[in-house]
Amino acid sequence: MSMSSSERDELSKFDEDTLGNKLYQSLCGEEIKYLIILDDIWVDVWSNLHRYFPENQSGSRILFTTWFQKTGFQASNKSIVYKLRFLTDDECWKLLQMKVFDDVSCPLELVDIGMKIARNCDGLPLAVVVIAAVLADMKKNKTKWEEVAESLSSHISKDNSCIKILDLSYNYLPMHLKPCFLYFGAFEEDTEISIQKLISLWVAEGFVQKLKQKNSNDVSYGYLTDLISRGLVLIGKRRSGGAVKTCYIHDLLHEMCLTIADNHNFMKVIKE
Structure with a gap:
């Protein structure tokens, strides 16, 4: 199912309940099989949304990510919860390189200190992404990167987007x-x-x-x-x-x- 920009504009005029009912009607029917992907779902959000997805026994699936393991178990008695693991040191380093250098190779003089920074992220993807943004905006030299490695948490904590995400989880x-x-x-x-x-x-x-x-x-x-x-x-x-x-x-x-x-x-x- 896809829609044009004009159709999206038209749908944006409806209130949430009307839009939800239209979604429910479009997904009904024995011949309809759907895959819905929802990112970053909170408990109260899912409790409001789930009624708009019909259980039509057609093999349809809903995949969503959430910070809360409990949300996955409460979603349905047929839920399969896959708990994401932390990244390995190698995976952190690959992600850091990708975010800082795109398709360019990391200079040899920065490899050792870069791998140390990646290890210090302790497998947390959010930490890798935030610190990569810090490194991408500074000069690519060993002295600067060593300063970051020595004060990793303070560099991360100064990033406003990171703080907003973490504040939300606390709130x-x-x-x-x-x-x-x-x-x-x-x-x-x-x-x-x-x-x-x-x-x-x-x-x-x-x-x-x-x-x-x-x-x-x-x-x-x-x-x-x-x-x-x-x-x-x-x-x-x-x-x-x-x-x-x-x-x-x-x-x-x-x-x-x-x-x-x-x-x-x-x-x-x-x-x-």
């Missing part, structure tokens, strides 16, 4: 998870945090809600699991039974925690 957190996430800023960068220690501190700070038939440790672990499923907290080590033993956050997210915490007078971290 969509439920209220009970916001202080728990910001508290990660109290720990040093690149530190694996003991889950037992983290939970004890959350409870002591009064961040954990009291729920009937659940103790504070179970509630806290549920909070942590939710933050992990949203991609904001990374698993360090697991216990033999599979439970999370340690966790940490990406340097970029650590910088965001400090910035938001300071802006909201949540806490002030004094660095030596």
Whole structure:
């Protein structure tokens, strides 16, 4: 299915419900098979959209990306959730080169320091893309790139588009998870945090809600699991039974925690 620019202009005049009903009608019918691709879907968005896609048993499929694993599981009882992995160091380096140099080869003198920068992105595509934009706008010399490598998180955190994306992920957190996430800023960068220690501190700070038939440790672990499923907290080590033993956050997210915490007078971290 495709449409002309005039058809798109005509459709833009309709309100959301009318447009949704027109979409539903166009997809109905046993002979119609469709593939819908939606990017960056949030929980409340999908709850409003799903009624406009008929389940016509014709083999149609809907593919969407989301920050929230829970959204995928809630989409349908037939959902198949594919959790994207982090990039390898080689993949980070290939992506960095592509974004900085396009089809031109990276100068030999920049290869080693470039690979170091790519490794320091810790497999996070967003970090690679943001830092590549910084490198693309500066002189291609080893001294400048070494400066970037030494202060990677600060270069990334100054990028407005990156901050907007990260702020959005924070703003969509439920209220009970916001202080728990910001508290990660109290720990040093690149530190694996003991889950037992983290939970004890959350409870002591009064961040954990009291729920009937659940103790504070179970509630806290549920909070942590939710933050992990949203991609904001990374698993360090697991216990033999599979439970999370340690966790940490990406340097970029650590910088965001400090910035938001300071802006909201949540806490002030004094660095030596």
